Amino acid sequence: MTVARKRAILTADSVPMLPAHVRLIFNEKRDSWVVLAPEKILWPDDISVLILQNCDGARSIGEIARALSKEFSAPFxxxxxxxxxxLQDWSDRLLIRLAEQSGGKP
Incomplete structure (x- = not known):
């Protein structure tokens, strides 16, 4: 019997992080960032990279949005x-996890 996974619903208070099986690394050969996950290689755009670099398990989505809003002078x-x-899409694909799902530690 398999147990259904409960979908995490992200809010501004959620604290996202990359799970241990997902790595964001810079590919020098291609001069771009890449996300490595089991059986997946993703080439995120510049904005996605900025978001992912802030998913450190310490800052909430609201805090990340506030910082990027100031950086780009855009409406919060x-x-x-x-x-x-x-991040909801990435969470649904198991590429982002909430810090509290991992015992509260990145």
């Missing part, structure tokens, strides 16, 4: 919505 609500949508 727009940035927050875009980040939530992006």
């Amino acid at each position: 609500s727009e940035i927050l919505g875009d980040i939530l949508e992006f």
Whole structure:
């Protein structure tokens, strides 16, 4: 019997992190960032890389959105919505985990 996985619903208070099986590394040969996961290689765009680099298991999505909103002089609500949508998709694909799902430690 298999147990169904409960879908994590991300909010501005969620604290995202990359799970141990997912790595964000810079590929010098291609001069770009790459995400390595079991049986997956992803080439995120520049904005996705900025979001992922901030998923450290210490900052909430709201804090990440606030920082990027200031950096890009963009409306907080727009940035927050875009980040939530992006990270929810990655969470659903098991490429992002919430810090509390890992015992609260990155």
